[in-house]
Amino acid sequence: MLGTHGETAKLLAGGHSLLPMMKLRFAQPDHLIDLGRLAGLKGIREENGTLWIGAMTTENELIWSTLLQARCPLIVEGARQIADPQVRYRGTLGGDLSHGDPGNDHPALMIALDASFVLQGAAGEREVSADGFFLGTYATLLSPGEIMTGIRIPVPQPGTGYCYAKLKRKTGDFATAAAAVTLRLGGGHVEHARIALTNVGDTVIRAVDAEQALIGKPFDARALDEAARLAMAACNPVEDLRGDADYKRAMTGEMTRRALSTAYERAANPARP
Numbered sequence: 001m002l003g004t005h006g007e008t009a010k011l012l013a014g015g016h017s018l019l020p021m022m023k024l025r026f027a028q029p030d031h032l033i034d035l036g037r038l039a040g041l042k043g044i045r046e047e048n049g050t051l052w053i054g055a056m057t058t059e060n061e062l063i064w065s066t067l068l069q070a071r072c073p074l075i076v077e078g079a080r081q082i083a084d085p086q087v088r089y090r091g092t093l094g095g096d097l098s099h100g101d102p103g104n105d106h107p108a109l110m111i112a113l114d115a116s117f118v119l120q121g122a123a124g125e126r127e128v129s130a131d132g133f134f135l136g137t138y139a140t141l142l143s144p145g146e147i148m149t150g151i152r153i154p155v156p157q158p159g160t161g162y163c164y165a166k167l168k169r170k171t172g173d174f175a176t177a178a179a180a181v182t183l184r185l186g187g188g189h190v191e192h193a194r195i196a197l198t199n200v201g202d203t204v205i206r207a208v209d210a211e212q213a214l215i216g217k218p219f220d221a222r223a224l225d226e227a228a229r230l231a232m233a234a235c236n237p238v239e240d241l242r243g244d245a246d247y248k249r250a251m252t253g254e255m256t257r258r259a260l261s262t263a264y265e266r267a268a269n270p271a272r273p
Protein backbone atom coordinates (compact mmCIF):
# COMPACT_ATOMS: atom_id res chain seq x y z
CA MET A 1 0.00 0.00 0.00
CA LEU A 2 2.91 2.34 0.69
CA GLY A 3 4.17 1.55 -2.79
CA THR A 4 0.78 2.40 -4.30
CA HIS A 5 0.10 5.60 -2.40
CA GLY A 6 3.66 6.93 -2.01
CA GLU A 7 4.08 10.05 0.08
CA THR A 8 0.33 10.70 0.18
CA ALA A 9 0.05 7.89 2.77
CA LYS A 10 1.18 7.66 6.41
CA LEU A 11 1.63 4.59 8.55
CA LEU A 12 -0.59 4.57 11.63
CA ALA A 13 0.78 2.81 14.73
CA GLY A 14 -0.53 3.97 18.13
CA GLY A 15 -1.56 7.33 16.67
CA HIS A 16 -0.42 9.29 19.72
CA SER A 17 2.02 11.43 17.76
CA LEU A 18 0.48 11.26 14.28
CA LEU A 19 -3.08 12.23 15.26
CA PRO A 20 -1.96 15.34 17.22
CA MET A 21 0.11 16.32 14.15
CA MET A 22 -2.96 15.86 11.93
CA LYS A 23 -5.15 17.88 14.28
CA LEU A 24 -2.61 20.71 14.04
CA ARG A 25 -2.53 20.26 10.20
CA PHE A 26 1.22 19.64 10.34
CA ALA A 27 0.46 16.30 8.67
CA GLN A 28 -2.33 15.95 6.09
CA PRO A 29 -2.06 12.46 4.62
CA ASP A 30 -4.66 11.32 2.09
CA HIS A 31 -4.39 7.74 3.35
CA LEU A 32 -3.67 6.13 6.71
CA ILE A 33 -2.24 2.60 6.65
CA ASP A 34 -3.12 0.91 9.93
CA LEU A 35 -0.35 -1.40 11.20
CA GLY A 36 -2.52 -2.56 14.10
CA ARG A 37 -3.35 -6.05 12.83
CA LEU A 38 0.10 -7.08 11.60
CA ALA A 39 0.91 -9.72 14.20
CA GLY A 40 4.46 -10.09 12.84
CA LEU A 41 5.30 -6.59 14.07
CA LYS A 42 4.56 -7.49 17.70
CA GLY A 43 6.44 -9.39 20.35
CA ILE A 44 9.59 -9.49 22.46
CA ARG A 45 12.03 -12.39 22.32
CA GLU A 46 15.67 -13.28 22.85
CA GLU A 47 17.67 -14.87 20.01
CA ASN A 48 21.35 -15.77 20.43
CA GLY A 49 22.20 -13.00 22.91
CA THR A 50 20.10 -10.39 21.11
CA LEU A 51 16.70 -9.05 22.09
CA TRP A 52 14.20 -8.56 19.28
CA ILE A 53 11.27 -6.23 19.87
CA GLY A 54 8.58 -5.84 17.22
CA ALA A 55 7.98 -2.23 16.18
CA MET A 56 4.27 -2.40 17.15
CA THR A 57 5.03 -3.41 20.74
CA THR A 58 3.38 -0.87 23.06
CA GLU A 59 5.03 0.95 25.96
CA ASN A 60 2.87 -1.00 28.35
CA GLU A 61 3.98 -4.32 26.85
CA LEU A 62 7.60 -3.21 27.33
CA ILE A 63 6.94 -2.35 30.97
CA TRP A 64 5.27 -5.68 31.75
CA SER A 65 7.72 -7.87 29.85
CA THR A 66 9.39 -10.23 32.32
CA LEU A 67 12.10 -10.85 29.70
CA LEU A 68 12.99 -7.14 29.57
CA GLN A 69 12.71 -6.76 33.33
CA ALA A 70 15.33 -9.49 33.69
CA ARG A 71 17.55 -8.86 30.65
CA CYS A 72 17.24 -5.17 29.81
CA PRO A 73 15.69 -3.20 32.67
CA LEU A 74 16.77 0.17 31.21
CA ILE A 75 13.94 -0.08 28.65
CA VAL A 76 11.44 -0.79 31.41
CA GLU A 77 12.72 2.12 33.50
CA GLY A 78 12.54 4.43 30.49
CA ALA A 79 9.12 3.33 29.26
CA ARG A 80 7.63 3.86 32.73
CA GLN A 81 8.54 7.54 32.47
CA ILE A 82 6.85 8.08 29.11
CA ALA A 83 3.60 10.06 29.03
CA ASP A 84 0.73 8.54 31.04
CA PRO A 85 -1.04 5.16 31.17
CA GLN A 86 -3.50 6.04 28.38
CA VAL A 87 -0.70 6.93 25.98
CA ARG A 88 1.40 3.94 27.05
CA TYR A 89 -1.43 1.50 26.20
CA ARG A 90 -1.47 2.69 22.56
CA GLY A 91 1.95 4.25 21.82
CA THR A 92 4.47 1.88 20.25
CA LEU A 93 8.25 1.59 20.35
CA GLY A 94 8.46 1.72 16.54
CA GLY A 95 6.25 4.81 16.38
CA ASP A 96 8.25 6.58 19.08
CA LEU A 97 11.48 5.96 17.14
CA SER A 98 10.16 6.55 13.62
CA HIS A 99 8.55 9.86 14.52
CA GLY A 100 11.96 11.50 15.07
CA ASP A 101 10.72 13.84 17.79
CA PRO A 102 13.66 15.11 19.90
CA GLY A 103 11.30 15.00 22.92
CA ASN A 104 10.71 11.26 22.59
CA ASP A 105 12.54 9.13 25.13
CA HIS A 106 13.29 5.90 23.25
CA PRO A 107 15.94 7.35 20.91
CA ALA A 108 18.30 8.03 23.87
CA LEU A 109 17.52 4.65 25.45
CA MET A 110 18.28 2.86 22.17
CA ILE A 111 21.59 4.70 21.67
CA ALA A 112 22.63 3.89 25.25
CA LEU A 113 21.88 0.22 24.50
CA ASP A 114 23.71 0.08 21.11
CA ALA A 115 20.43 -0.93 19.45
CA SER A 116 19.82 -1.28 15.74
CA PHE A 117 16.63 -0.96 13.72
CA VAL A 118 15.34 -3.27 11.01
CA LEU A 119 13.85 -1.31 8.10
CA GLN A 120 11.91 -3.01 5.32
CA GLY A 121 10.98 -1.58 1.92
CA ALA A 122 9.98 -2.95 -1.46
CA ALA A 123 13.69 -3.26 -2.31
CA GLY A 124 14.43 -5.42 0.73
CA GLU A 125 15.54 -5.21 4.33
CA ARG A 126 18.38 -3.27 5.95
CA GLU A 127 19.58 -2.91 9.53
CA VAL A 128 20.84 0.46 10.74
CA SER A 129 22.43 1.51 14.01
CA ALA A 130 20.42 3.67 16.41
CA ASP A 131 23.45 5.95 16.63
CA GLY A 132 23.14 7.81 13.32
CA PHE A 133 19.47 7.00 12.61
CA PHE A 134 18.16 10.30 13.99
CA LEU A 135 19.02 13.13 11.59
CA GLY A 136 17.07 16.10 13.02
CA THR A 137 13.61 17.10 14.17
CA TYR A 138 11.14 14.63 12.55
CA ALA A 139 13.95 13.42 10.26
CA THR A 140 15.37 9.90 10.35
CA LEU A 141 17.10 7.47 8.01
CA LEU A 142 13.70 5.94 7.11
CA SER A 143 13.15 6.38 3.36
CA PRO A 144 9.72 6.94 1.81
CA GLY A 145 8.14 3.53 1.39
CA GLU A 146 10.11 1.97 4.26
CA ILE A 147 8.69 0.62 7.49
CA MET A 148 10.47 -0.16 10.74
CA THR A 149 9.67 -3.78 11.51
CA GLY A 150 11.74 -4.39 14.65
CA ILE A 151 14.46 -3.35 17.02
CA ARG A 152 17.51 -5.45 17.91
CA ILE A 153 19.38 -4.91 21.16
CA PRO A 154 22.44 -6.86 22.29
CA VAL A 155 21.67 -8.20 25.78
CA PRO A 156 23.75 -6.00 28.11
CA GLN A 157 26.69 -7.89 29.58
CA PRO A 158 26.37 -8.99 33.23
CA GLY A 159 27.34 -6.14 35.54
CA THR A 160 26.16 -3.40 33.19
CA GLY A 161 24.77 -0.50 35.23
CA TYR A 162 22.01 1.59 33.68
CA CYS A 163 19.73 4.54 34.38
CA TYR A 164 17.29 6.86 32.68
CA ALA A 165 17.09 10.14 34.60
CA LYS A 166 14.29 12.38 33.30
CA LEU A 167 13.22 15.78 34.55
CA LYS A 168 9.63 16.62 33.61
CA ARG A 169 7.24 19.23 34.93
CA LYS A 170 4.39 16.78 35.51
CA THR A 171 3.17 13.30 34.61
CA GLY A 172 2.42 13.18 30.90
CA ASP A 173 4.95 15.83 29.95
CA PHE A 174 7.93 15.45 27.68
CA ALA A 175 11.40 15.84 29.22
CA THR A 176 12.79 19.22 30.17
CA ALA A 177 16.08 17.31 29.98
CA ALA A 178 16.92 13.62 30.34
CA ALA A 179 19.94 11.33 30.19
CA ALA A 180 20.15 7.61 29.34
CA VAL A 181 23.26 5.84 30.56
CA THR A 182 24.85 2.41 30.46
CA LEU A 183 28.10 1.87 32.37
CA ARG A 184 30.36 -1.11 33.02
CA LEU A 185 33.34 -1.40 35.34
CA GLY A 186 36.46 -3.53 34.99
CA GLY A 187 39.66 -3.63 37.03
CA GLY A 188 38.67 -0.60 39.12
CA HIS A 189 37.94 1.67 36.18
CA VAL A 190 35.15 2.44 33.75
CA GLU A 191 35.31 -0.01 30.86
CA HIS A 192 32.21 1.02 28.92
CA ALA A 193 30.04 4.15 28.99
CA ARG A 194 27.18 5.36 26.80
CA ILE A 195 25.42 8.66 27.46
CA ALA A 196 22.53 9.95 25.32
CA LEU A 197 20.49 13.08 25.94
CA THR A 198 16.78 13.75 25.30
CA ASN A 199 15.08 17.03 24.26
CA VAL A 200 18.10 19.32 24.54
CA GLY A 201 18.82 19.72 20.82
CA ASP A 202 17.05 19.32 17.49
CA THR A 203 17.47 15.57 17.86
CA VAL A 204 18.79 13.08 20.42
CA ILE A 205 22.45 13.74 21.28
CA ARG A 206 25.09 11.15 22.09
CA ALA A 207 27.55 12.78 24.51
CA VAL A 208 30.67 11.13 23.10
CA ASP A 209 33.20 13.44 24.82
CA ALA A 210 31.56 12.80 28.18
CA GLU A 211 31.80 9.02 27.56
CA GLN A 212 35.46 9.31 26.61
CA ALA A 213 36.20 11.33 29.75
CA LEU A 214 35.07 8.35 31.85
CA ILE A 215 36.50 5.37 29.99
CA GLY A 216 39.72 3.92 31.40
CA LYS A 217 39.51 5.97 34.62
CA PRO A 218 38.19 5.30 38.11
CA PHE A 219 34.63 6.51 38.64
CA ASP A 220 35.17 9.31 41.17
CA ALA A 221 33.80 12.79 41.86
CA ARG A 222 36.26 14.39 39.45
CA ALA A 223 35.32 12.10 36.58
CA LEU A 224 31.62 12.68 37.31
CA ASP A 225 32.06 16.47 37.29
CA GLU A 226 33.94 16.34 34.01
CA ALA A 227 31.37 14.07 32.34
CA ALA A 228 28.50 16.33 33.47
CA ARG A 229 30.37 19.39 32.18
CA LEU A 230 30.99 17.76 28.80
CA ALA A 231 27.35 16.64 28.49
CA MET A 232 26.29 20.25 29.09
CA ALA A 233 28.71 21.35 26.38
CA ALA A 234 27.27 18.79 23.94
CA CYS A 235 23.66 19.94 24.23
CA ASN A 236 21.99 22.76 22.36
CA PRO A 237 18.61 23.45 23.96
CA VAL A 238 16.14 26.16 22.96
CA GLU A 239 13.85 28.15 25.22
CA ASP A 240 10.22 27.02 25.52
CA LEU A 241 7.58 26.67 28.24
CA ARG A 242 9.84 24.20 30.06
CA GLY A 243 12.56 26.78 30.60
CA ASP A 244 15.27 28.85 28.99
CA ALA A 245 18.40 27.44 27.36
CA ASP A 246 20.66 28.03 30.39
CA TYR A 247 18.27 26.23 32.73
CA LYS A 248 17.92 23.27 30.37
CA ARG A 249 21.70 23.06 29.95
CA ALA A 250 22.13 23.03 33.73
CA MET A 251 19.46 20.33 34.04
CA THR A 252 21.23 18.28 31.35
CA GLY A 253 24.30 18.31 33.59
CA GLU A 254 22.21 17.33 36.60
CA MET A 255 20.37 14.49 34.79
CA THR A 256 23.71 13.20 33.46
CA ARG A 257 25.16 13.29 36.96
CA ARG A 258 22.18 11.44 38.45
CA ALA A 259 22.04 8.83 35.67
CA LEU A 260 25.76 8.14 35.90
CA SER A 261 25.72 7.91 39.71
CA THR A 262 22.82 5.43 39.68
CA ALA A 263 24.34 3.42 36.83
CA TYR A 264 27.61 3.25 38.76
CA GLU A 265 25.84 2.04 41.92
CA ARG A 266 24.07 -0.64 39.89
CA ALA A 267 27.28 -1.71 38.14
CA ALA A 268 29.18 -1.88 41.42
CA ASN A 269 26.36 -3.78 43.21
CA PRO A 270 24.78 -5.99 40.53
CA ALA A 271 22.85 -8.10 43.05
CA ARG A 272 20.78 -5.09 44.09
CA PRO A 273 17.76 -4.19 41.88
Ligand SMILES: Cc1cc2nc3c(=O)[nH]c(=O)nc-3n(C[C@H](O)[C@H](O)[C@H](O)COP(=O)(O)OP(=O)(O)OC[C@H]3O[C@@H](n4cnc5c(N)ncnc54)[C@H](O)[C@@H]3O)c2cc1C
Nearest residue numbers: 011013014015016017018083091092095096098104105148
Ligand atom coordinates in the same frame (compact mmCIF):
# COMPACT_ATOMS: atom_id res chain seq x y z
C1 LIG B 1 0.00 13.52 26.01
C2 LIG B 1 1.17 12.84 25.38
C3 LIG B 1 2.37 12.76 26.07
C4 LIG B 1 3.47 12.14 25.52
N1 LIG B 1 4.63 12.07 26.24
C5 LIG B 1 5.69 11.40 25.74
C6 LIG B 1 6.89 11.27 26.47
O1 LIG B 1 7.02 11.75 27.60
N2 LIG B 1 7.92 10.58 25.91
C7 LIG B 1 7.82 10.01 24.66
O2 LIG B 1 8.77 9.37 24.23
N3 LIG B 1 6.69 10.11 23.95
C8 LIG B 1 5.63 10.79 24.44
N4 LIG B 1 4.49 10.90 23.71
C9 LIG B 1 4.47 10.34 22.36
C10 LIG B 1 3.97 8.91 22.41
O3 LIG B 1 4.92 8.10 23.07
C11 LIG B 1 3.72 8.38 20.99
O4 LIG B 1 2.88 7.28 21.12
C12 LIG B 1 4.90 7.97 20.18
O5 LIG B 1 5.80 9.03 19.99
C13 LIG B 1 4.53 7.54 18.77
O6 LIG B 1 4.15 6.23 18.79
P1 LIG B 1 2.79 5.80 18.13
O7 LIG B 1 2.78 4.31 18.11
O8 LIG B 1 1.66 6.49 18.77
O9 LIG B 1 3.03 6.30 16.61
P2 LIG B 1 2.07 7.09 15.61
O10 LIG B 1 1.61 8.35 16.22
O11 LIG B 1 1.04 6.18 15.04
O12 LIG B 1 3.15 7.40 14.44
C14 LIG B 1 4.16 8.37 14.62
C15 LIG B 1 4.94 8.52 13.31
O13 LIG B 1 5.75 7.38 13.08
C16 LIG B 1 5.38 6.71 11.86
N5 LIG B 1 5.44 5.28 12.16
C17 LIG B 1 4.79 4.63 13.16
N6 LIG B 1 5.16 3.35 13.20
C18 LIG B 1 6.07 3.17 12.21
C19 LIG B 1 6.82 2.06 11.75
N7 LIG B 1 6.72 0.85 12.32
N8 LIG B 1 7.68 2.25 10.70
C20 LIG B 1 7.80 3.45 10.11
N9 LIG B 1 7.10 4.55 10.50
C21 LIG B 1 6.24 4.41 11.54
C22 LIG B 1 3.97 7.22 11.53
O14 LIG B 1 3.71 7.18 10.15
C23 LIG B 1 4.05 8.63 12.07
O15 LIG B 1 4.69 9.48 11.13
C24 LIG B 1 3.38 11.54 24.23
C25 LIG B 1 2.17 11.60 23.52
C26 LIG B 1 1.07 12.25 24.09
C27 LIG B 1 -0.22 12.29 23.31
